[in-house]
Amino acid sequence: MNILEKDVAEMVNWIASFGGLENGGTTRLLYTPEWVRVQHELKARMEQANMTAYFDDVGNLFGRIEGQHANEPVIMSGSHVDTVVNGGKLDGQFGIVGAFLAIKYLYQTYGKPLRPLEVVSLAEEEGSRFPFTYWGSKNIFAIANPNDVKHIKDQDGINFVDAMTSCGFNFNSKPPRNDIKAFVELHIEQGGVLEREQKSIGVVTSIVGQRRYNVTLRGQANHAGTTPMNYRKDAVYAFSCICHESIDKAVQYGDPLVLTFGRVNPKPNVVNVVPGEVLFSIDCRHTDQQVLIDFTKELEADMRRIATELGMSIDISLWMDEAPIPMNGHLTKLLEQQCQAAGLNYRVMHSGAGHDSQIFAPRVPTTMIFVPSVAGISHNPAEHTHLADLTAGVKALTYMLYQLAYQ
Amino acid sequence: MNILEKDVAEMVNWIASFGGLENGGTTRLLYTPEWVRVQHELKARMEQANMTAYFDDVGNLFGRIEGQHANEPVIMSGSHVDTVVNGGKLDGQFGIVGAFLAIKYLYQTYGKPLRPLEVVSLAEEEGSRFPFTYWGSKNIFAIANPNDVKHIKDQDGINFVDAMTSCGFNFNSKPPRNDIKAFVELHIEQGGVLEREQKSIGVVTSIVGQRRYNVTLRGQANHAGTTPMNYRKDAVYAFSCICHESIDKAVQYGDPLVLTFGRVNPKPNVVNVVPGEVLFSIDCRHTDQQVLIDFTKELEADMRRIATELGMSIDISLWMDEAPIPMNGHLTKLLEQQCQAAGLNYRVMHSGAGHDSQIFAPRVPTTMIFVPSVAGISHNPAEHTHLADLTAGVKALTYMLYQLAYQ
Numbered sequence: 079m080n081i082l083e084k085d086v087a088e089m090v091n092w093i094a095s096f097g098g099l100e101n102g103g104t105t106r107l108l109y110t111p112e113w114v115r116v117q118h119e120l121k122a123r124m125e126q127a128n129m130t131a132y133f134d135d136v137g138n139l140f141g142r143i144e145g146q147h148a149n150e151p152v153i154m155s156g157s158h159v160d161t162v163v164n165g166g167k168l169d170g171q172f173g174i175v176g177a178f179l180a181i182k183y184l185y186q187t188y189g190k191p192l193r194p195l196e197v198v199s200l201a202e203e204e205g206s207r208f209p210f211t212y213w214g215s216k217n218i219f220a221i222a223n224p225n226d227v228k229h230i231k232d233q234d235g236i237n238f239v240d241a242m243t244s245c246g247f248n249f250n251s252k253p254p255r256n257d258i259k260a261f262v263e264l265h266i267e268q269g270g271v272l273e274r275e276q277k278s279i280g281v282v283t284s285i286v287g288q289r290r291y292n293v294t295l296r297g298q299a300n301h302a303g304t305t306p307m308n309y310r311k312d313a314v315y316a317f318s319c320i321c322h323e324s325i326d327k328a329v330q331y332g333d334p335l336v337l338t339f340g341r342v343n344p345k346p347n348v349v350n351v352v353p354g355e356v357l358f359s360i361d362c363r364h365t366d367q368q369v370l371i372d373f374t375k376e377l378e379a380d381m382r383r384i385a386t387e388l389g390m391s392i393d394i395s396l397w398m399d400e401a402p403i404p405m406n407g408h409l410t411k412l413l414e415q416q417c418q419a420a421g422l423n424y425r426v427m428h429s430g431a432g433h434d435s436q437i438f439a440p441r442v443p444t445t446m447i448f449v450p451s452v453a454g455i456s457h458n459p460a461e462h463t464h465l466a467d468l469t470a471g472v473k474a475l476t477y478m479l480y481q482l483a484y485q
Numbered sequence: 486m487n488i489l490e491k492d493v494a495e496m497v498n499w500i501a502s503f504g505g506l507e508n509g510g511t512t513r514l515l516y517t518p519e520w521v522r523v524q525h526e527l528k529a530r531m532e533q534a535n536m537t538a539y540f541d542d543v544g545n546l547f548g549r550i551e552g553q554h555a556n557e558p559v560i561m562s563g564s565h566v567d568t569v570v571n572g573g574k575l576d577g578q579f580g581i582v583g584a585f586l587a588i589k590y591l592y593q594t595y596g597k598p599l600r601p602l603e604v605v606s607l608a609e610e611e612g613s614r615f616p617f618t619y620w621g622s623k624n625i626f627a628i629a630n631p632n633d634v635k636h637i638k639d640q641d642g643i644n645f646v647d648a649m650t651s652c653g654f655n656f657n658s659k660p661p662r663n664d665i666k667a668f669v670e671l672h673i674e675q676g677g678v679l680e681r682e683q684k685s686i687g688v689v690t691s692i693v694g695q696r697r698y699n700v701t702l703r704g705q706a707n708h709a710g711t712t713p714m715n716y717r718k719d720a721v722y723a724f725s726c727i728c729h730e731s732i733d734k735a736v737q738y739g740d741p742l743v744l745t746f747g748r749v750n751p752k753p754n755v756v757n758v759v760p761g762e763v764l765f766s767i768d769c770r771h772t773d774q775q776v777l778i779d780f781t782k783e784l785e786a787d788m789r790r791i792a793t794e795l796g797m798s799i800d801i802s803l804w805m806d807e808a809p810i811p812m813n814g815h816l817t818k819l820l821e822q823q824c825q826a827a828g829l830n831y832r833v834m835h836s837g838a839g840h841d842s843q844i845f846a847p848r849v850p851t852t853m854i855f856v857p858s859v860a861g862i863s864h865n866p867a868e869h870t871h872l873a874d875l876t877a878g879v880k881a882l883t884y885m886l887y888q889l890a891y892q
Contacts, residue, residue, distance in 0.1 A: 269711025286710060290756060300861060302745035302768045303693060303837030304676025307736045309861075314746050315732045321725035329714045338709035339721050340756045342749050349697060349747045349766040359756040361709045430710030454707060454716075 082179070083469050089175045090468070093120075093159075094167035103459030106161045107207035107232075109137070109241040116159060120174070120199050127182045129197070136217045137247040139199040143181060145483070146190050151259035153191070153483040154442075155180065155475060156198030158214055158434055162206045166461020168266045172449075172468065174199045176264040180476040184484070191483035193259060203434050207232045207241075215437035220254035254441075260409060260482050261438040264447045264475045266463055268431050270454030278470040279424035280448030281413050285436045286334065286363040286428055287370045287402035294393040295320075295385060299346060299354025313356040314344050316388045320381050321358075327380075328362075328373075334428050335364045335373060365402045365428045403436040406443035409478075413445055416477035422470055447474050489586070490876050496582045497875070500527075500566075501574035510866030511578075513568045514614035514639075516544070516648040523566060527581070527606050534589045536604070542657040543624045543649065546606040550588060552890070553597050558666035560598070560890040561849075562587065562882060563605030565621055565841055569613045573868020575673045579856075579875065581606045583671040587883040591891070598890035600666060610841050614639045614648075622844035627661035661848075667816060667889050668845040671854045671882045673870055675838050677861030685877040686831035687855030688820050692843045693741065693770040693835060694777045694809035701800040702727075702792060706753060706761025720763040721751050723795045727788050728765075734787075735769075735780075741835050742771045742780060772809045772835045810843040813850035816885075820852055823884035829877055854881050 096116035097106030106112045117139050124131035124141030131141045139159075142152075157173025177197040184191065200214030208230050216222035227238040242248065267273075272280050297311030321339045328337035341359035362377070364370040378394055385392035410426070417424040429435075429446060438444040449471035452462040503523035504513030513519045524546050531538035531548030538548045546566075549559075564580025584604040591598065607621030615637050623629035634645040649655065674680075679687050704718030728746045735744035748766035769784070771777040785801055792799035817833070824831040836842075836853060845851040856878035859869040 267711060268708055269713075270707075270716055271711070271713065274716065288710070300677075301675055301838060301863060302747060303695070303743065303770050303839075304674060304678070304863075305743065305837070305861060306676075306678065306740050307732075307743055308740075309677055309681065312732070312745070314749060315728060318725040318728035318732070318746075321722060322729045325714075325719070325722045325725070333713050333715075336710065336712070336714055338719070338757070338759055339725075340709060340751075340758050340760060341754050342721060342751050342760075343754075344747075344749050347748050347750075349768050350745070351747050352745055353747060353749075361756050363710050430712070431708060432710075454712060456708065456711075 082472060083465050085179055086175060086468050086472055087465055089179065090167055090172060093171045093175065097161065099164065099459065101459045103164045104161050104167055105163050105165065106159070107163070108160050108202040108213065109245045110207070113160060114245050117199060123178070124197070127178070128185065129181070133247070134217065135248055135250040135252060136213065136242065137201040137245060138214050138218060141178065141181070141197045143185050143191065143195045145194040146192055150193040151257050152194045152196050153260050153479060154196045154198055154258050155262045155264065155479060156200060157263050157265060158200040158203035160202045160204055160206065162204050162457045164459060165457055166459055168461050168463055169268070169456055170203060172266060173264040176472040176475050179472055180479050183476060184480060188480070188484055193483045195479060195483050200434055208238045210238070212434060212437050215434040217250045218255050219437065219441050220250060221437070224249045258442045261435065261442050261444045262409070262447065262475060262478050263433060263435045263444070264449070264471050265433055266456060266461070267448040267451045268454070268456035269451065271427060272425065272448060272450035273452060273454065275425060277423050277425045278449065278467045279417055279422050279474050280427045281410055281417065281424055282429050282446035282448055283405050283410050283426055284365045284428045285403040285432060286365050286430050287367050288361065288363045288398055288400045289370060289374045289396060290398035291360040292395045292397060293358050293360060293381065295356045296391045297354050297388070300352040302350040302352055305352055310352050311354070311389050312352050313390065314353040316385060316390050317342065317356045317358055319384050319388070323380060323384070324377055331373065335362070335369070336430060337362050363430060367401050370402070403439045405435070405439060405445045409443050409445035412481055413447065413474065413478055416481060417474055420473060420477055422474055447471055447478070489879060490872050492586055493582060493875050493879055494872055496586065497574055497579060500578045500582065504568065506571065506866065508866045510571045511568050511574055512570050512572065513566070514570070515567050515609040515620065516652045517614070520567060521652050524606060530585070531604070534585070535592065536588070540654070541624065542655055542659060543620065544608040544652065544654040545621050545625060548585065548588070548604045550592050550598065550602045552601040553599055557600040558664050559601045559603050560667050560886060561603045561605055561665050562669045562671065562886060563607060564670050564672055565607040565610035567609045567611055567613065569611050569864045571866060572864050573866055575868050575870055576675070576863055577610060579673060580671040583879045583882050586879055587886050590883060591887055595887070595891055600890045602886060602890050607841055615645045617645070619841060619844050622841040624657045625662050626844065626848050627657060631656045665849045668842065668849050668851045669816070669854065669882060669885050670840060670842045670851070671856070671878050672840055673863060673868070674855040674858045675861070675863035676858065678834060679832070679855060679857035680859060680861065682832060684830050684832045685856065685874045686824055686829050686881050687834045688817055688824065688831055689836050689853035689855055690812050690817050690833055691772045691835045692810040692839060693772050693837050694774050695768065695770045695805055695807045696777060696781045696803060697805035698767040699802045699804060700765050700767060700788065702763045703798045704761055704795070707759040709757040709759055712759055717759050718796050719759050720797065721760040723792060723797050724749065724763045724765055726791050726795070730787060730791070731784055738780065742769070742776070743837060744769050770837055774808050777809070810846045812842070812846060812852040816850050816852035819888055820854065820881065820885055823888060824881055827880060827884055829881055854878055854885070
């Protein structure tokens with residue numbers, strides 16, 4: 079095992095030990111004792127690596143190497159330190175490990191950069207403890223509103239604000255940061271594309287937009303024995319027509335469109351009653367906002383047509399409508415060039431999941447580097463990436479940060 | 486309102502008052518205080534109407550008018566006195582009301598019949614308190630085994646045997662009855678066919694056979710954002726293909742085939758995960774056993790083909806396989822003739838639901854008389870039949886019993 083592999087493995091396992099579970103997974107929720115400990119221990123490691131380490135008001139942790147020139151904008155990399163409940167060792171935290179090791183190596187090897195380098199351990203992305211996502215990154219740009227979290231509680235009834243202040247943090251009193259020249263986030267793919275195509279690196283060009291619906295189909299509940307087929311208004315049958323036709327259409331449409339009917343709740347949901355009602359969910363994603371809107375509008379029209387044909391009523395409620403977020407074209411091009419120059423086995427791709435980068439990207443030139451996920455598993459103790467791929471990811475990030483901070 | 490209508494209305498409401506609920510419905514479960522009271526009050530009414538009233542060992546109640554000749558076989562009519570939880574005023578009990586009033590009227594008008602007449606208030610059909618159906622009728626023919634119920638309990642943990650003995654009943658020590666010449670059951674349709682076709686009477690020619698399945702489709706749970714469509718094994722999509730294709734086939738096949746996918750339970754059943762597994766139920770019914778078997782075998786093959794095409798595993802478990810029960814041809818013909826002679830507005834039909842008659846029919850010449858159910862609603866406080874139709878049903882039964890007992 080070479081030195082970088084050893085360092086990557088050591089630091090991934092070290093961070094995972096804060097909130098580490100017997101099953102090999104990790105639970106490290108915002109403003110919990112595990113979370114506080116890892117942030118303070120990370121701060122100590124940053125200082126040992128000659129970084130200036132500091133928290134912002136809400137608990138985002140930065141480790142900074144000053145540049146040669148005063149007042150140059152910052153090159154930043156990192157990811158989130160919180161996990162989901164019973165998560166893996168990589169989601170979020172691997173991006174902190176990669177940024178820390180890359181910046182430490184660059185400083186040891188090349189000394190002071192032209193522009194300051196910062197590794198960031200973002201307070202929160204998942205929203206697993208409190209119902210609020212991207213708290214860490216949103217606070218960097220002052221786009222989280224104190225009112226957003228003032229009345230939210232965790233499952234034990236603990237207030238967000240009480241949890242925050244008990245850790246020594248508070249609402250952000252500082253103006254949004256406008257000193258960042260570029261942000262690069264290293265992350266596991268959480269899907270199976272890179273593994274299937276035997277690639278070590280994904281150069282991310284955009285994060286998909288999402289539209290989510292709740293749909294209720296209302297027919298008529300009836301006796302499964304005494305109601306002839308032509309007198310039925312069977313809501314499960316109507317659902318099956320909608321799901322079948324829509325998924326076929328999505329498959330025919332092709333990548334990067336994805337469409338999921340994840341939740342299906344018929345009523346009364348018993349063997350001998352024709353179901354009178356079905357509530358189901360739709361999750362549709364695409365990298366192009368116009369395509370996403372056009373496709374889902376067509377879906378809505380198809381559903382209304384099928385419901386009408388089958389004599390049913392339908393309620394279609396769009397409750398999430400997030401625009402796709404393109405990564406910075408110059409940065410993704412530069413990343414691709416670095417991968418080519420270093421002979422890394424990469425492909426250009428989009429992200430189907432949300433990441434802190436989608437908060438940075440509209441405000442700061444941003445890109446993401448993906449590494450494969452074994453079997454596409456994530457948010458799970460079985461989350462795993464081969465060490466060689468983790469190392470390739472750290473290398474790609476190192477080359478990028480060198481180009482951005484030293485050239 | 487004529488006298489018969491008044492008697493029908495009075496007696497339906499009187500029986501419904503035992504276990505009557507504030508919402509207008511009725512809950513009267515086997516061997517409960519409500520059930521005991523109604524059986525004893527019915528016994529008293531039978532005696533007032535000059536019937537010899539008696540219980541058998543398990544609590545079936547009979548009211549008997551002796552015939553002119555000794556040792557003639559019995560003409561019997563009746564139905565079950567138990568209800569489902571929060572049921573209506575008609576299911577089961579209307580058949581007791583009709584038989585009681587018909588026999589009382591016949592005796593008052595024509596005196597002693599040639600053959601004995603018996604009204605029966607059967608102890609139990611629904612299986613709503615204990616997981617055992619047709620306890621009442623099965624005991625008449627000694628086809629219920631004490632072992633079947635020795636270890637079953639109700640929701641409160643009360644043993645079947647304890648509940649039975651506390652009401653003064655016990656296991657049947659008598660041989661099966663072989664003195665019954667004919668059985669006629671009057672019942673509400675519980676479907677919407679008679680109402681839609683504006684008929685007052687259904688002449689029932691058979692009770693459908695039923696096959697019920699539990700099916701488990703196993704694909705692969707995956708991230709709804711990071712898993713491209715062509716890499717998915719979406720179990721809800723596979724279910725939708727199966728349901729859509731099968732229901733279309735059943736509709737094309739036509740009456741009396743019915744097919745219901747009543748229960749659908751996807752896993753994990755959340756909006757942003759491609760469902761990895763679906764458990765669903767199938768209920769298929771037909772009056773012809775060979776057709777039922779052939780159709781469901783084809784269904785099984787279709788499901789296996791679709792699962793294989795989509796790369797999924799499938800478990801198909803047939804857990805109910807009940808043969809259709811034909812009613813007695815001579816009796817249904819006689820019933821039809823009586824309806825014609827009386828100018829009753831009738832149609833010949835099958836029963837899509839199970840009834841006590843299916844226990845009688847293989848052992849005794851049996852037929853059923855249906856009356857319409859408003860909106861096809863049953864097992865529900867809203868269960869209702871217009872008084873004119875209830876009365877037509879009692880008339881049809883009276884004519885039948887006259888033919889069978891006095892001619």
